[in-house]
Amino acid sequence: MPETRQPQDTPSGAGRLPHGFHLDHHSHRQGQLVYAAAGALATTTERGTWVAPANRVTWTPPGFQHAHRFYGDTDVRLVAVPESLCGELVAHPSVFAVGPLLREVLLALTDRPETRAGAHDRLRTVLIDELAETPEQSLHLPEPRDDRLRAVTDVLHADPGRNTTLAGLGRLTGASERTLSRLFHLELGMSFHRWRTMLRIHHGLIHLTGGRSVTETATACGWSNPTSFIEAFTEVVGQTPGRYQARLR
Structure with missing residues (x-):
């Protein structure tokens, strides 16, 4: 039985994680996008496991218990999605294809600090617009x-x-x-x-x-x-x- 934890604030940012690194079951108050710019990751919930190679991004809505495991030397990017925007995306964990524009937005949100007020909010809006138009491509194993x-x-x-x-x-x-x-x-x-x-x-x-x-x-x-x-x-x-x-x- 997965350990139950209280919802946490959703982290954002970038980092390198070693092969096999594992994050135990947890949940977030906000939505979360996790993108492996290099490497791959598996996200597990009670509904099964989703795998995302470097041409996919995983989506976990607020409140869903989930765990992550990373494969290869993973360049992982985390993007928090405010609750007010989560309704624009599907209400269940999923995986979306990452095209050139979506990749650049994910990297920009996690690579560089915000130098102009509201810049990250504007980028997030582009991100949500792209995801809302992108069909799910879930490598889902129920x-x-x-x-x-x-x-x-x-x-x-x-x-x-x-x-x-x-x-x-x-x-x-x-x-x-x-x-x-x-x-x-x-x-x-x-x-x-x-x-x-x-x-x-x-x-x-x-x-x-x-x-x-x-x-x-x-x-x-x-x-x-x-x-x-x-x-x-x-x-x-x-x-x-x-x-x-x-x-x-």
């Missing part, structure tokens, strides 16, 4: 509440590369394939295959950020060949694994 389904997802979390079929996982956990398939759709809103693909993409992002090659990452995450991994990664992340690694460098 987590189950049902004990039977959780038993299956726990097995896969422990070994994302495991290629056991859903029927085989059912035999391990004491549930039928039909029941598990129904629960994946009913509770998680996706098929077993899609959920496992998202889990593997999450781990693939972490491996690539840590410096593993595309081939090594494909094997570690359970793909039969690098081509299958590249196709799945590109469909979910919006760029090839090689391009993603090149941008990290």
